[in-house]
Amino acid sequence: MDKSWIDLTDRSSNQYLNGLESFLDFAFDNSMGDTRIYCPCKKCYNRYFVTREVARAHIIVDGFWSKYKNWTHGQRHQSLYVDKYMGNSTASVVDDDIIGMVHEAFEHPNLDSSLRNDGSTENEYGEGPNDETTNYFKLLQDAECPLYPGCKNFTKLSFIVRLLHTKVLCGWTDKSVTILLTLLKEAFPNEVHLPDSYNDARKITADLGFTYNTWDACPNNCMLFRNEDEKLESCVICHESRYKKVDGQPTNAVNGNRKIPAKQVRYFPLKPRLQRLFMSSKTASHMRWHAEERTDDGVLRHPADSPAWKEFDAKNPDFSSEVRNVRLGLSSDGFSPFRTMGIPHSTWPVILMPYNLPPWMSMKQPFYILSVLIDGPNAPGNKIDVYMQPMIDELKELWHEGVDTYDASKNQMFKLRAALLWTISDFPAYANLSGWSTKGAKACPCCNKDTRSVWLTNGRKYCYMGHRRFLPTSHRFRKDRVSFDGTREWGHAPLKLSGSDVKRQLQGVLTEYKKEDIRKRKRQEVEKNNNESYWKKRSIFFELPYWEHNLIRHNLDVMHIEKNCSENILWTVLGVAKKTKDNLQARRDLQEWGLRQPLHPQERGSNKAYLPPACFTMNRENKDVFLKVLKEVKVPDGYSSNISRRVQLKERTIFGLKSHDHHILMQQLLPIAARRALPKHVVEALIEFTNFFRQLCSKVNLPSDLEKIQDRIVHTLCRMEKIFPMSFFGVMEHLPVHLAEEALTAGAVQFRWMYPIERYLLTLKRYVRNRARPEASIAKGYLMEECMNFCALYLNEVETKLNRPARNDDGGSDFGRPYTNS
Structure with missing residues (x-):
């Protein structure tokens, strides 16, 4: 192609204008469908992304950059500004894509013909750039400015990014970064371009668009x-x-x-965070994994395999027709931001998880979106809806209108929409999010008004039995009165309510976020109907137009249910004082109901009673056998905590177990330890119970397997009713009857339980630097880590949260996993 016109002084001549049009045709033909190119005028130096009209005007007014002889406009992040100041050999030492990061973070700001790119406030083209464009220019300049004259390793921005990333990864304090910057400025040449303090360095988060309200x-x-x-x-x-x-x-x-x-609430806007997942070329293609790379063979591995996802797509074809539309999960729980539990303080975050990502990414912390952060010290309770109003408003906008988003992997714009599939929470927070009371006689939200419960006078609690009604109508357990509660069972299992059924129940129930409804609550108590409604409020999620049609709206948390069941079994068979469910009050309840006469307490003197041993009661020898197995167990590093350290052989007890310890104990160790310490029929029932959780928590499940364990868990719970006293069966021991059914509807439990959320709460707790204002510290710490997680995608050969090696790394593999830029 003829390039002689570039050096012409008369830029109004036909030869120059024809040559310019030929260049623009070539540039846009090789721009992969983009509507902008990097402007090659003498002032832009191929740095700024502009339209064809702006590029033509710049080149005519300022002239073509004579050194730009190799026209490579097909490369999206091509920039010669570094070459101009640093030489051609500088990119070989540190190959971080910082310029590409800046471009993708801003989705190429709108630079039209009314503004100039030289930073001036006013000129013949009109007013200067807006704030977003100014930040864009500033970051580009920092990304291409050497750290000091002659530096060939780092630019100013790349060094700041690596420094802040190290701070986040290693947990440095803010003051330590300020001290390090002072030391570096003293050690480096006088012309070094470094911020004066951490506060100056962290302004990069706002410049890149990481903000909150x-x-x-x-x-x-x-x-x-x-x-x-x-x-x-x-x-x-x-x-x-x-x-x-x-x-x-x-x-x-x-x-x-x-x-x-x-009191305050901090809201982190959802739209820019979803847009950024597509604007980054490192994650954009992964957001289509569920539609383009997932194996659809009927096996439940990912939420996209579940009937809940597929039914949602079938009911909303206009939404599902665009595979890049985002499906979200929501989780919320309270935690104390201080390292000691002696300070009563409850901070409540609301966290969103994008399910479009593949399984090895969607439940990882770098991709969590902290949406709402509610100040303590008191928990919001049922009024959490008040604080979720901004999020719900934005979700409604994302459903009805969407937002224009750039897909870096396809180099095109599209209308991004989003929908909320379900919530994830522990059982008390379930009540706050759904509005159904999880306490009292009707505590089971799945059974709803058909919950079967009995008040125990001596134990002063409700027990939830009646699992025989889930059995086939001809099962022999239905007629067995002696082994159960003294009655025959002719009832049927409760029907599962749809969202429309729940919405009809909520007619007349007040909300906790509308001012007129809250005023009514202040003036008078809400009158209960004849059926004694256990709805405490009408949830704000019903404002979402699709919410009532979702097959699963609120998930039962397998983690807490398994932990509570494990604790009750462990404390009861070991007979731990004040924790066992087999005590004097439990035996008196059996006596009052006329059940299991051999177990009734025997009065011996004043204020003394003898409790005959039950079949599940361990004597000292059996406890020694049981605990010795746990004391001598050895597991691989990282498999669980050192459970043997929790066992006290002398006191014949075990203490200090965490949720994951109970997970391992329930699924692996309890059947082995109990085999020689308990009677055969008790061990068989416990093994069936633990096998249920083991199959349920499998990463891969066939619907037929879940149907089998759904039938089996009903039989197992009935067998346990014959063994343990009535006080053993709290609501947590009842809820497993619904877990397999939920897994059949919503898919693998790994995407719907609290394990990753609880770990993330610990991460948020570590952000607290100022104990007087813990929520402000958490918000700033989250913004910094969110920003660094985004920047880390563009760092090469650097350990990040996305590619950190395993705990016991043998050094045999390079950095990088399937979802990183390895």
């Missing part, structure tokens, strides 16, 4: 002071001041006259 909240959780209520001084419902008071007057901040809010 903060709103004041009523200290009684009645409302948020946002939108039309932003300027109010007190709550319109309870009339409590939004500010802290001392001697009846609002307190002021230490510096300035700003009043100190009594």
Whole structure:
């Protein structure tokens, strides 16, 4: 191609204009369908992404960069600014794609013909760039400016990114980074381009678009002071001041006259975080994995394999027609941000997980989205809906309107939409999110009003038995009165309610986020109907137009159910005082009901009673056999904690087990340890119970396998009813009857349990640097780690959270896993 026109001084000549048009045709033909190219004028130096009209105007006014002889506009991140200042040999030492990171973080800001790219505020083209474009130019300049004159290893931005990434990965304090920056500025040449402190360095998070919104909240959780209520001084419902008071007057901040809010909520906008998953070329293709690479062979491995996902697609064909539309899961739980439990403080985050990603990515911390962070010290309880209003509003916008998003893997724009599939929480938080009371006689949300429970007078608690109604109608257990509760069972299993059935039940039930409903609650108690409704509120999730049609709306947490069942079995068979379910009150309840006469307490003198041993009761020799197996067990590193250290042979007890320890104990060790310590029929029942959880927690399940364990768990629970006392069967021992059915509907439990969420809460707790304002520390720490997780995708040969080696690494493999830029 003729390039002689580039050096012409008369840029208004026909030869120059024709040559320019030929160049623009060539550039856009090789731009892979993009509507912009990097401008090669003398002031842009191929740095800024502009439209054809802007590029033509720049080249005519400023001239073509004469050194740009090799036209390679097909490369999206091609930049010669580094070559101009650093020489051609600089890219070989540190090959981080920092310039590409900046481009993809901004989705190429809208640079139209009304602005110039030289940073000026006003010129013949009109006003200067907006704030977003200014940040874009600043980061590009930092990405191409050498750390110091003659430095061939790092640019200013690449060094800051690596420094902050190391801080996040290793848990450095903010002050330690400031001290290190001071030391480096003293050690490096005087012309080194380094920030003065950590506060200056962390401004990169805001420049890259990682921000959040903060709103004041009523200290009684009645409302948020946002939108039309932003300027109010007190709550319109309870009339409590939004500010802290001392001697009846609002307190002021230490510096300035700003009043100190009594409570706040921090909201992290969802749209830019979902957009960033597609704007980054490192993750964009993974967001289509569920549709393009998943093996659909009827096996349940991923939420996309489940009937819940497929039914959602069938009911919303306009949504499912675009495979890049995002399906989300939501989880929430409270935690104390302090390292000691002696300080009563409950911080509540709301976390979102994108399920479009493949299984090895979707439940990993770098891809979690912290959506809402609610201040303590008190938990929001049922009023958590008040704080989720901004998130629900954004989810409705993402459902109805969507947001324009750039797909870096396909080099095209599309309309991104998102939907919420279900929630994940422990059982108390289940009540806060769903509105159904998980306490009392009707505690089971699956059985709903048909929950079968009995009040134990002596134990002062409800027990949940009646599992015989889940058996086939001809099963022999239905007629067995002596072994169970003294009655025959002719009832049927409760029908599973659809979202529409639940919505009909909620007619007349008030919300906890609408001002008019909260006022009604303040004026008078809500009258219960004849059936005594156990709905405490109408959940805010029903504002989502598709929510009532979801097959699964709220998941039962397998982790906590398994842990509670394991604890009850362990404490009961060991007879641990104050923890066993077989005590004097339990035996008196059996006596009151006229059941199992050999186990009734025998009065011996004043205030003394003898409890005859039950079939599951271990004597001292049996306890020694049971605990010795656990004491001598050896497992691979990382398999579980050292359970043998928790066993106390002298006291014949075990303590300090964590949730995952109970997971291993229930599925692997309990059947082995109990085999020689308990009677055969007790061991068989326990083995069946543990096998149920082992099959349920498998990473790969066939629907036929889940149907088998669904039938088997009913029989197992009935066998356990014949063995253990009535007080043993709390609601946690009842809930396993519904777990296999949920797995058949929603798929593998690894995507719907609290293990990864609980680990993430520990990560959030580690962000706390200022104990006086823990939530603010968590928000800033999350933004920094979120930013560094994004930047780490563009770092090469660097250990990150995405590619860190295994705990016991033998050095035989390079950095990088299937979802990293290895």
